[in-house]
Amino acid sequence: MNEVILELKDIHKSFGKNNIHRGINLTLHKGESLGLLGGSGTGKSVLLRSVIGLERIDKGEILFSGERIDNLSENLLTPYRIKISYSFQSGALFDSINVFENIAYPLFEHTKFSYNQIRDKVAEMLKLIDLEGKEELMPSDLSGGMQKRVGMARAMILNPEIILYDEPTAGLDPANTLNVISLMQKLKQKGLASIFVTHDIPSAIMLCDRIVVLHEGKIAFNDTPQKFQASEDPIVKKFITSAKD
Numbered sequence: 263m264n265e266v267i268l269e270l271k272d273i274h275k276s277f278g279k280n281n282i283h284r285g286i287n288l289t290l291h292k293g294e295s296l297g298l299l300g301g302s303g304t305g306k307s308v309l310l311r312s313v314i315g316l317e318r319i320d321k322g323e324i325l326f327s328g329e330r331i332d333n334l335s336e337n338l339l340t341p342y343r344i345k346i347s348y349s350f351q352s353g354a355l356f357d358s359i360n361v362f363e364n365i366a367y368p369l370f371e372h373t374k375f376s377y378n379q380i381r382d383k384v385a386e387m388l389k390l391i392d393l394e395g396k397e398e399l400m401p402s403d404l405s406g407g408m409q410k411r412v413g414m415a416r417a418m419i420l421n422p423e424i425i426l427y428d429e430p431t432a433g434l435d436p437a438n439t440l441n442v443i444s445l446m447q448k449l450k451q452k453g454l455a456s457i458f459v460t461h462d463i464p465s466a467i468m469l470c471d472r473i474v475v476l477h478e479g480k481i482a483f484n485d486t487p488q489k490f491q492a493s494e495d496p497i498v499k500k501f502i503t504s505a506k507d
């Protein structure tokens with residue numbers, strides 16, 4: 263097994279009386295893709311947001327390559343937000359700027375690359391997401407699936423080590439879902455580790471090395487997709503059945 267790149271230790275998080283996370287322990291290894299499943303409102307998005315400090319945990323520790331990051335200030339978190347990229351549920355493109363500017367944005371923000379270097383890097387990303395030559399299009403010219411892929415290209419452009427996907431295929435038709443999944447597969451082949459939050463169990467099984475189920479604030483299941491499918495655990499069985507509805 264590869265070395266651990268991300269470790270969550272005994273994470274607790276409440277909003278008022280709503281105890282969302284009640285002792286979450288989870289490790290992610292280099293290059294591994296982990297599917298994070300669970301009913302609506304179980305705290306999947308809050309967990310992803312906590313990893314990059316958009317949400318602050320109440321108790322526990324988050325370690326990136328052995329270094330504690332949950333207690334860092336916003337400034338000190340910036341380099342980790344480059345190493346751990348977060349791909350928003352909505353794609354979150356800027357509507358008023360074109361595809362090139364959307365993908366290039368983190369490079370302008372965080373690097374001193376020349377314009378030509380940025381142009382080449384964006385062209386390379388567009389090739390990867392199968393939108394070669396589409397620099398000038400506006401987000402409104404793109405299908406939902408294309409917008410998601412552009413959002414993923416932006417999330418990838420600073421060469422992160424981990425990518426956190428929050429429901430990247432939600433709301434997509436089957437063809438666009440397949441396009442997004444195949445892009446995720448390509449990124450996985452490049453050695454990128456990921457946490458894939460989804461309600462789409464077949465996609466998680468297809469893509470992930472490990473499946474984790476969040477239930478009542480804890481990890482109720484953590485094993486291979488094969489074991490997940492064959493599980494006799496009543497929580498897992500109930501979850502699989504309800505997800506088919």
Ligand SMILES: Nc1ncnc2c1ncn2[C@@H]1O[C@H](COP(=O)(O)OP(=O)(O)OP(=O)(O)O)[C@@H](O)[C@H]1O
Nearest residue numbers: 277280282300301302303304305306307308309461
């Ligand atoms: N900023 C916040 N303030 C108060 N409560 C919040 C906040 N963010 C999330 N919650 C609550 O925390 C719980 C978990 O939310 P979260 O968005 O993580 O669920 P989820 O598992 O991602 O659900 P879904 O599958 O529907 O996206 C919900 O009850 C939600 O209402």
Ligand SMILES: [Mg+2]
Nearest residue numbers: 306307308428
């Ligand atoms: Mg969510």
